[in-house]
Amino acid sequence: MARFLKNFPPGPLDYYRKRASFDWKQMKLFIDTEEITEYEHNVYRELEKYPEYNVNNLTPRSLDERRHLALKQALAYRTIELLSLQSLISDLKRPAASTRIMMQYFPDSTIKYSVTDRLFTSAIVNMGSDRHLHFVSDAEEGKATVVMPGGMRTTATYDVRNKHFILHSPDFEAAKCWTGGLGQCSTHAIVYAKLLLKGVDYGLHAFIVPVRDAKTLLPYPGLKIGDMGEKIGLNGLDNGFVQFNNYKLPRENLLNKFGDVTEDGEYVTPIKDPNKRHGAALGSLSGGRVNIACICEAMGTKAITIAVRYAAIRKQFGPDPHEEIPILEYQTHQYRLLPYLAAVYVLRIFNTFFNEAYFKFSLDNILGNNKDILPDLGVEIHAISSASKPLAGWIMKDAIQECREACGGHGYLKASNIGEIRNDHDANLTYEGENYVLIQQTSNWLLKLWILVLDKNKISTPLHSADFLTDAGHILRQKFAATTTNELCQLESIIPIYQWLVCHLLQMTHNKIESLISSGNSSFWAKNNSQVFYAKSLATVFIQHFFLKQMIEKISEADDLSVKNVLQKICLLYGLWSLDKHVGILYQGGYAHGPDASILIQESILKLCADLKDEAVSLVDAVAAPDFIVNSVLGASDGMVYKHLESAIYSSPYGLERPTWWRDVVNCNGDIKNKL
């Protein structure tokens, strides 16, 4: 047993801890590996040493104080060896593990570090050439930030006479908005602009653009740069905008790996097979999304940790008027929380797999290994991440909100921390690709595969996410088979249902688009008008199937039978609970008839909830961050909710003091006498 997993202090959570059928330490070591558990332990110990991190994220701070703290934390981040790229590469499970820790701890400074240090370097490496390497060495001391592609109307016109580009944004609407780190701190930015050569538009290209004087941090003339202002969350991060007014830029600052401009203003490109390049590039661009799915899981983990522990402590009237029972005993409360706890597990296992796969792909890409499969793998990573990022975002959004409500009034306290989690998580839903647009990438990929299926081709992709489509004909002839909850509550029963859903929705979406086109719609509108109820549902069931597939593979590796047993229930709960939301499709498509399917699914969900309620606290223990990171009066591992609540309230400056403006209250009260 690893020495870095300590027992929890005895306390009111023992009631449930003793009822769990499995050992939470065995669970943790199994799902995360022993190496990663030790790694996490070491990171926690390391963080304790940094004064920048030994602060409470709930302390009231002005926007300026938050920004300053985030800068100091981002600078500290750089110096933590365990979080360096070298450390992460040494075990490809570390990237997800470090994301889980740091995004639960201080998400704003973590993102600030990531966009100013990590993304900048990778953009230069991926898109630049030797002539840009000096930026990388400078960047290792950290002074730049990457601009995400935003408004596309900035132009870079090459001035042949003066041998430089002229960057220009026609109006504020064309300004690059939202770039993390650009608001106050960065000296350079990578800007996507439309390349214009002798009046010809060559499309978007990336440029490295100095924006502020590194000595004074004042902006250069010819551009307007500034901060977006206060946001709903992540306020330590300085999101910024930049708008160019005929700003001159040396020719060399074009990132020229895939296309360059000669001194005379001719366009040259080394790309010979654009398709091959396309796949690998798509994969590389998926990094943000792969990471965000993990961020979503991390934030949901923090919320569910709080809500489950609180549900185990908080009591309500029960059948006996003299004895209250924990709200976790109520069916409604189990149904509200446990499917999200299951989703956290499903996502943790998926993200561990997918982050590792992505980082291996990226290394291979840089090192030139496995060149044969990289294009297909890149395309598949792109398709999977285009659905896993939105789904993880949406599930965890609902999870966090349900956790907030399930904590009742006390969940509305800032000291519960759930409000902060929600506000920070919210950004995941709209950055790095608008979710509803993004998820179309997945359905588009599946629709392309469907053409191959219709032509009787065998489908085989590097991550095997869609191989089952080969058998679509057979799958589409199947029917809902279970007749008892026991039959339904088997991992082997769930997968065929999801496979049918994917095949059915693929067929429906394909036919819908075809029929819209044949009735005169352009392919643009045919696709757009097949999203709701078709393409979006398709991408959703596809990724849910893949989540379940990864979970089942992981479960098959479990040696500890009690761990295996509870993970099976978690997998089934997530699978059936998600299925219940698609039950109309089962009937619509003729997969199910009569009341049984729907009732069996619902009864199975409630049975699994009841089975898992005694496991819930230990399940949380196995994935929860330490108390100093969870940082909630409701969610501490000792379960002493009311002690923490009382001390938080009493120790706040507002707790027991009258306000400085108390006379404004008294004066309005007039000369009321003491009525006692």
Add this chain to the structure above:
Amino acid sequence: MARFLKNFPPGPLDYYRKRASFDWKQMKLFIDTEEITEYEHNVYRELEKYPEYNVNNLTPRSLDERRHLALKQALAYRTIELLSLQSLISDLKRPAASTRIMMQYFPDSTIKYSVTDRLFTSAIVNMGSDRHLHFVSDAEEGKATVVMPGGMRTTATYDVRNKHFILHSPDFEAAKCWTGGLGQCSTHAIVYAKLLLKGVDYGLHAFIVPVRDAKTLLPYPGLKIGDMGEKIGLNGLDNGFVQFNNYKLPRENLLNKFGDVTEDGEYVTPIKDPNKRHGAALGSLSGGRVNIACICEAMGTKAITIAVRYAAIRKQFGPDPHEEIPILEYQTHQYRLLPYLAAVYVLRIFNTFFNEAYFKFSLDNILGNNKDILPDLGVEIHAISSASKPLAGWIMKDAIQECREACGGHGYLKASNIGEIRNDHDANLTYEGENYVLIQQTSNWLLKLWILVLDKNKISTPLHSADFLTDAGHILRQKFAATTTNELCQLESIIPIYQWLVCHLLQMTHNKIESLISSGNSSFWAKNNSQVFYAKSLATVFIQHFFLKQMIEKISEADDLSVKNVLQKICLLYGLWSLDKHVGILYQGGYAHGPDASILIQESILKLCADLKDEAVSLVDAVAAPDFIVNSVLGASDGMVYKHLESAIYSSPYGLERPTWWRDVVNCNGDIKNKL
């Protein structure tokens, strides 16, 4: 045409305003009445005169500043004649109208006013007697607040020798938490405590308890009182707690309308027919919930105003690469927003009806009118409000969140205002009765009626919300009848489906409880274990049916055909979109067979969305608050999104300035040279 409805300035929203099939002013005058439209106009004009209100709710403020501002606003509120009880009573549509205005403007100070002034007085009037009237006259100058029943473990033991009560809370867990206004300002509180006389427990009774010295605002000895601290939202409101330590209270301070204690410690009660009293009391206690459903609608209205206007302005790539189209043109975006716009209309019409019915009931109750129907009416108001409050809260929670996401990255800006709306709305989900517990009141009432139905009784309730149950036998034999979207898109088609859903779920829930009891469960656990998929769904479809019923009645009064036509579509969209979430029940219960029902419902929803996209901006215009209340850079009525965005960013202190701690950034950059 009322002179108080001004045309909007010309601008980019004209594109859609010109496409609407109806006149937004006619719509507004129809749904709100001419009198209320004028009333709103007068309130807006009045608010402009108050410096306390002429402030921006988005300006960064410390918790202390927010509290101080809210106090000043709550004091100003008292002096606004149009918002006084007298004014509200003069037209019983005014309560809902004033809630809509003030809860969109400054919800925290509005609640502060309401709980310190309004609720206090009504509690004394409803529960006290002549001996408490001096508190009312004092309260008219405002110095007290009502404690909501929270922790139930505080006791009031009568000390016969000293003729006073001794209030005691055994520990912090038993402290009364969350009372609005108690945190910093109030001098008196109404406390529910368990009355103990000579060792006998007489249950909860209300006491008026002085808690702070009105001259110094310092707390009295024998109690601990203070503030709950910072919250997720509503931070101007000082929610507080109080904990008693053998605190002495005069005998007269028991609110004794329904039970009193003699000097000798004997319990006396004037109640002869507790059932009759019970019904009226239930109705009276519904006031908070009736109001909250309206608050939810108000907050949702503000969010949808922002998101729809932004969707009409914000453009994305379209079929032609050189021309972008408004995102409102996309099917996905229509589906994301328009059902919530429909829900806002449905709730507005329901709340107008229900607030008026509630206030009429309250006046009758106080004046002694209509005594015959008041008990039944009270029970029905309780049952309806126990479902309308949770449903309104949940729908508008989803609406606000969807609006936030539909505004993309810019929705994440504080200046969009959607984050504030979400954080403030969040309280609606957990105060005044936990939603999942509350909604059981509705299903319990329906289950009692079901027993009557099974005994072949005619059901007839004062508001006619459940009269159709009389025909349950007939209703349960019906099947899904529509065969085309045109047939389905009729108001007459929707109602029978919902009636079938209510009857079917009533039967299912009743049978489920019976079967759990006959298999040995106590009635407590039988009820608890019939909530998910049964009782909760039952209460949901019941209240949705009642929402639709009220809407259809209102539509039938419309003279303007274009108004009538668009309201029908709104009603259908809300009804079918909600129905789509119950489609599994239609199949499970044998009401629908084969693919048609599900596909027709979905096709109808998309058709209605497409029909309504050109109406959406004008529909918003008819319900939107003025710009100074909406207060969003994305949602102004002139549609100048980028102008407002630009000026908000440039005018913020963070816009273009470097931070005071810029040297911390520069020093870390080392001696990098200017690369340009």
